[in-house]
Amino acid sequence: MNRLLFKRFQSTHKALSPAQKAYLDRVIRVDQAGELGADLIYAGQYMALSHKPALKPVLKHMWDQEIHHHNTFNRLQVDHRVRPSLLTPAWKAGAFAMGLFTGMLGKEGAMACTEAVETVIGNHYNQQLRVLSNGFQDIEEIGSDTTSDSADIKSLKETIKVFRDEELEHLDTAIEHDSKNARPYWLLTETIKLTCKVAVWTAERI
């Protein structure tokens, strides 16, 4: 904890620009809120569906990964002094309700929800990785003219890459478990996708 204080640290890189700082601020805030949401969606689904023995370990595995994602971004939010989303109570309630509702629709409903969410989140993480590669090429090391990623930027990129891959695994899992058989499939997935996009936009800002 409190890395800024207690490791009297020698910085390796020059200052980030205000725009870069603002971007990273948003990245951490929205990803934290998103992983919080994912954590609670699975909590809701697990509550609705854990009485089905075939499904329980599948859900539990994905849920455990989301808990790890969530904890990771919580730590990053504290370490980098990022303000969490003001709307966290709403994200908690909404995500839990979404998980519970889709879970009550049955296995297919829950999986359609996962499919929709992970489609949006996979794209969202890819978009962030693009910006982190293209928009952060100009940061110079201290005492030399070479540019490189600092350890923090590097590890943030790595984290997002790993999480992106795991989200896409969840997407595959959902399709393997008959997400396409959910009814009404189109309405359900499109509504959830839209909800996620609105939530992402909001959580970046508020």
Add this chain to the structure above:
Amino acid sequence: MHFRGPIGRACVRPVFKPAVAVRGFQSVYHVETPTIDESKLENQILGRAYTKFVPEHGFTRQSVDLAIADLQLRPENLGGLFGIGLQVSDVVNELIMYHLKHTRANLSKYHDEAGKLATEGAKVRFYMQKRLLDNVPIIKYYHQALGRMILPTNLGTFLTELHNLSDDITYYSGDQSNDFAWYSKRFALSGAFVQSELFMLGDTTPDYSATISFMNDRVSDIDTLGYAYNSVEEWAIFNGISLVNLIKSQLARG
């Protein structure tokens, strides 16, 4: 084109803005801009005015003029420094802001001492006490400064700085909150700080012991605040879950 009247004044008056309004993402691997950039001439002037002349002459233009003379600078070369024409109100605002930033930056001297304290609450109180006592050298003039801070045109800037202070104190004290508690802690701390400062203006006890105990009372109220909020939330979730289970059991009965 040359405007006269209020429009003209609005055009030439330098906009009073904090150097860093929003802190944003911080990383130990990247250089951070210091709270006060001492390499800048205007900060050297303000610093000299603040330490040497404000305790005597208050937050006034005169303190700045004395500092300029003291540093053996020529005032006629300084026109551009504090905005056009060294308008009194802006120099005074800058001087007040210097006080706030200087005392906030001072807190980083106390990390070793604070590290020996066991709890987050104890650390918050410790930093609050240090910060309040840093008002002592200028306390005679502080009501004037507060009066200026709450002017509508200045309020936003000074509230930002107040938020920076409570954010620093909570962070230094080891705050780990990830949700709404993050906000409740900071708002509560800002409130406690302002109340303690107002109390301090009328405090006649030696060493300001009354102010410190007033502050300690205020902070023990907020100690439980983040916790209180999350308890309400957990209570709501727990009841939500019970309700869902109730509905499920009713549905299962058919």
